[in-house]
Structures are given as C-alpha cells and as structure tokens.
Amino acid sequence: MNKKGRSLQSYLFFLCVAVIFSCKQDKRPDISNIDLAIKVERFDQELYQAKNKDVKQTDLMFSKTYGSFYADYIQKMVGTPELTGTEVLNILYKDQAYEMLSKEVDSVYPNLNKVETELTETFKYIKYYYPKTKVPKFIAYLSGFAYQVVLADDYIGIGLDMFLGSNSKFYPAIAQSVPLYASKRFTPAYITPRVAEVFAREELFPEIDEDRTLLDKMIYNGKILYFLDLVLPANTPDSLKIGYTVKQLDWAKNYEGNIWGLLLQNELLFQTDMQKIQPFLSDGPFTNGIGSKKESAPKLGYFIGWQIVKKYMAENPKITLQQLMEKTDTQQFLTEAKYKPKESL
Template identity: 60%
Template structure:
C-alpha cells in the first residue's frame, strides 16, 4: 500500500514537471521549421594566419574575400585613408601587441560554436516575427579595442577583443579610456545579446527623430529590451540584457517605485533638454540623483521604460510584438500599462 502511494506521488510529480516544462516552452512560438544556421566568419584567424606573407599579397586576398568589411577594417578601424593598405598591414604585422592580443583572443575563442548556436536561435525568432528581415554576414575581428560591434554594408562585425572576460589583463591596462564599469561586461556571454541589440537598433527599429521627451526615449529603449525578451535564448538573464551587475539589477527592482516617484516629482517625463535627460539613458557607473553613496543602477530611464512596456503587454495581451514595435505613441503605452509601482 505504501509503495503504491509512493508510486502515485512520483507519477504526479512527473506529470507536474512535464506540464511546467510544456508551459514554459509554449510561451514562445515554434521556430523549428525556420531553416537557418548562422556561422561567424573568423576574419581575425584568417588575417593572423597570413601575417608572414607579403602584405600586398595579403591585401589582395583579404580584399577579395571580405570586400566592404576589409576596406572598413583597414581604413577606419585600425588605419586611416592617409596610409596605403600595404603600409597598414605591414605596421600591424610587426606590432607585438597585435600578436599578443590575437593569441589571447584565440585562446579564449578557439571556436565560436556557442555564439553561433545562440545567434541561430535568436535570428530564427527574429525571422519568425519579421520574415523579411535581412540577416547580415557576421565577421569576427580584432581591432585593438577600437570597435566592439560595427555595422557596415551587409555585415555586422564582432570585435572579439572586446569580449575577453572582465578580468582580462588588457582591460586593466586601458582603464583610462575604457572604465571598469564598461569592461566588466566585456565577457563572452554578452556577444549574442549585444549582436541582437545592435541589429535591432540599426536594422529594424531606428529611433524616430521626434522622440525628444524623456518618456518617448524611455519607451523606445524599453521596447528594444522587450524585443530582446522575445528573441534571445530564454537562458539570457535580465542583467545581461540591460548590462547590469546582479547587485544593480536587485537595486533597480527594490527601488522601482522610488525611481518612478523621482521621475514624477521632478517633472522629468516630458523634459526635452537632452543634457538633463541623458543621465537617465546613458551608460555609467550609476544614475546621478538616485541612490545613496552612488550605489544606484545606471540608465534607470531605460530600465523603467522596459518595465512600463512589459506591464503594457501584460495588460494588453492581444497586442502583437509587431504592433508594439510600430507604435510610437509613448503616452498611450504609459497610460494603458497602468504602471504604478509601489514605493518602499
């Protein structure tokens, strides 16, 4: 009798587990039918493999294989139009710093299979929602910390030297130009979210010129983050989506009501002076004016916009992702979100 009860309990637990997993999976559309397999072209490996060859020969080969990207790389990322391609390559190949950096990149990224799988999943969702979306060629490179994610003619570049891990010796050496609050996010797990965010901003949803108020900018940025909610792998944390540390995310959640009250009490929502509102949208170690001893999370306008959009979609389940992203009425989204977080 006891054994039968135990068996029934185990069976019920198994059924609940299956139901839970099914519910979680059913939150997203089925994209298994979308035929897509993204590969990242390792320009960084290809260029370094040719460093012992004649620069003129390398130049011809790279120009043929990489076209517009190679031209941008030579003339904008690591060189300038004043110097010939041969001169730029010759200088680069003789630079010990380039050799050291490339070897470090190669040790951390012997392959990009994990990133390719993440991008494949992400862009399957993007193609599901936007079937006509044109997927660019993804090219990895090393530029000596000059560029992280450039977008050019049919390509999206991934500067692998900007994702070596927050404890990389290189970031400690360039702290004057790249502060630690930025380099702490230069980790491999940020590649796929940053690609998706860059693609969304540059290719799908360009911010309207008429977005002048803090509210309109908050809602726009919030919609981008909500879009990431829908297309990134489900394992992607909110902290990585917005670029917060775990502590910053918890701070923003804990003081959500106080943040909103601060915006209302200071009449910031309809402020159009960019100097006044950019502190709530820009990267930084914290948000000025909020928190004690500079312990607040940064870009709290963006964070709040995200929460408003999430609440709006929760209150309006019939609104599709495409309808949300096309809707430029920030005031309507705020009103219909019924967003009223409680103060601490």
C-alpha cells in the first residue's frame, strides 16, 4: 500500500473511532442548560489561617459564617457538646499534629478546581433526573480522620484528611481504627464518587427498613451503583464506584456466574439471617471463604446486584431511572431481569 493509501486508511480509522466515541457520549442527556456551579468552601484553610488571631473573635466569626456546620464541627466532629467553640479551637491550635495535618492537606489540595468541576457535572446530572433536588453548599474540613463525607440538612462536608492519597504517611498510624484496605481508597479520585453515593443513599433513596432479604439488599445497592453510572462523569472507572481495586473488579467479573451459582446453591437470595448474608454485604480486603489466596472481592452482593440492575434495564429499555428507583418488588425485578450469568471454568 502506498503512503497516500495508508494515510487514507488511518484517517478512516480515526474517523470511525471518533464516531463511535461520539455515539457513546450522545447517550448521556444534555445538561448544558442547567444553571449550576459548585464551589467548595475551604473551612479547613480558613480555620488554620486564623490560628494566631483572637480565638473568641474567630469562634464568633465561624459561628456566623458557617452556622450549623460550625456547630456540628465543634460539638460532633472534633469536639463534644460539653466543650465551647473557643475551647475546641484552643485545643486544635495548640496541637502539633493538627498543624502537620493542615499543611499536608494544603499541599495536596492547594485548590479544589478539579473536584468542583466534577461535582458540578455530577449534580447537574442529578438535577436533570430529579429537577426538584436541592443542592446544598459544600464545605471542606479536617476532622482528624473521623468523618469522610457528612450530609446534613443544608451542607455536604468533605473531610479532605480522608482523601490524601493511598500512600499518605498518616494512614498507617490510624490503621487500628481505619484498616489499610480502606485507607487505600482515600485518594482524590474518590471524592466525587463518595459524595454522590452518600447523597444518593441518605438524601434521594434511603434504604427501606423492611428490605431484609439478601436479594432486597443486593437490588438496593445495585440501584445505587447504577445511579452512579448515570450521574458521575463519564470517565469514572467502575472500580471507584464500588470501591474495588482493578484486580478485584476483574476477579468479580470473571467469576460473576460462579458467585451467582453459589448464592442459588445455598438458597441465600431470600435469606434474612444477617449472620448468613453479611459476608456478601460486608466491606473488607476480600470475602472470607471464597476464592483462593485472598484474591476475591468484598461486597459481592453489591456487585451482583449491580449486574442484575444493568441487565434489568437492558431488558426493559423503556423503564426510566425514576421508575427503576421506585420499583420495590425484588422477586418480580429478578424475573424481569432474566439474569443468568455463565460460570467461569
């Protein structure tokens, strides 16, 4: 083939790729006309910058500026109801560990531009599907590794000290309360997925107490993950949505049919005994008793529930997201999903 022919072939190849990519993007709704621009207030920076100022004035200023968030911060996150704001501030400002942590957070997050862009896109999608959703204000803080994402009536708090990166020097020191398998997810890439998940679970779709069978819980968590599929930025990896490593996600995909077969064989789908079903819902480094060499993924009930929901939506293309989230009969749901994954040999 001559040079001109090769050039034409290359052009056609990239044109095809562009068309395919464009088609995939076009499946997402147009959110360009939704007026929203999220700004994360940097309480963490303001708090540290006020270190050498009059503590009583600082306490009054924060109480006026941050209202309910500041009250929660003082009484629940870093202090107790018995302590006043000035007492908590004095304790923080005299703590060398707090100063070290503040400087570390500031070095990782000199600004939150990328996070704000991702959150804006995500909440535009949420507003597209649920126009009446009230988007709260966003506040960044440090809680001393106590709270990652907090949702209150009028704010979402983001604990930046819980997103410093998997290799942060601070996380091995707190391994007794936060195991390393969990802190490996404390990376900047997890901020938007975790915020969206907390908002979905606590604000939009709180779990119904009556949903007690394993299947109920699988479908509920599968719906949450499917919701994240639709509202998170398009390039968000599935591993970030469910909290798996890439290897764990590959393992779960490879053994999807085997996991499903295990649930059926042991008649676990309609089981309500938490001792029997908890291993398929619990987080951890792996699922005990499944797989070899501790390679299995945790929360397998979440993963299978996610696949069932995706299969259900593929089989029922006219069902809207709103109808999906409102559907409560999980047995009928499973029947209509026609979910029959093949076992891996």
